[in-house]
Amino acid sequence: MDKRNLSKTGGEVSRLGMGLMRLPCDEKGIDRPAAEAMIDRLMEAGVTYYDTAWFYHNHQSEGFAKEALVKRYARDTFTIATKMPLGEAEKQGAQAIFDQQQQNVGVDCIDFYLMHGINGGSIDHMARIGADEVVAKMKRDGRVRRLGFSWHGATDDLPKVLDGFDWDFCMIQLSYYDWIALDGQKLYEAVTSRNLPLIIMEPVRGGGLARCHPDVAKVFESEQAMSALSQSYPDIRGGPCPSAASWALRWCASLPGVDVVLSGMSDMSQVNENIGLFSPVKPLSDAERAVIDKAMVAFKELPLVPCTECNYCDKCPNSIPIPRLFGGKNDVVRFGSSWYLMNYKNWTKPENQITSCTECGVCEEACPQGINIIERLKLLEAELAQG
Ligand code: SF4
């Protein structure tokens, strides 16, 4: 298992991290025997970084970390990361939340403590509710070893947050897709230019790059892909075709300055594949990078709604969230699902849903892409009604 000595604070961690947010479940919650077997396999392989949070698995994940790791393994054989939920800290008090989390995970010192879901306004939020002083004191008192944050904000706001507090590390979402199609490179460079230890979350975009459209998947199953892989893994021919997810994980692990790549593993086959990828990491060759470039071309050629999410159509008198609906529809085509669309009717008031469209045409007049918005919304509504 590849290991990394962290800059700034020191300490060695495995480059593969286990995210405890997508554990196998049964009707009662986390399937403890199945999940503990995965932990045992990861520990045996030398994985030392385990990431949980207050909210994961309906508040059961931190307790699972205690049962599966803290009670069963020597304290110096693993590290635990968990995260302060600022919204809850505002309601219950930052100190009370921290104390509860420390009890949940059952360790004297939390190795990596993150502010969860940080954006451009979070430094002010932390100061307003006193969370900044609480976590700094927890570090001085030896109850936290390293302080960091997980980024969920606008790219341009990241530098001011990086410079707004004495962080020991940072976690961002990054994948080859984010790098090429979105602002991933900018996020990465903001962190690495400050020499801050970097942890990557969602390297497979919540599974989206594993479930990608068949036109993309076939690039990773092509002769070009197998030929490129066989240079790095001479025994690969004749065995199972490596998953699309494995390309995404290796892409992240190949980036200089990336210390840990988190994977929210859900079953033993993912555990075993990931252990193989990181034991040790083989950085992508030029031939393998060409395969990823080809996959990105396939992504760009998919039949998407040509919406740039520019928001010019936000004058809709019924506040129908047109860009988010089209973004969600495109995610279904690219990645097989969309969190937004799956829950759209729960978090959009009835008067703002597609069915309230009066076909006034204001949105179509504003759209610089000339999208036939009314017709496409009708089609989307019909698809959503079918489930
Ligand atoms: S046509 Fe429908 S979606 Fe477009 S602005 Fe009018 S009400 Fe909104």
Ligand code: SF4
């Ligand atoms: S104006 Fe057109 S391109 Fe811009 S967000 Fe609305 S639908 Fe998308």
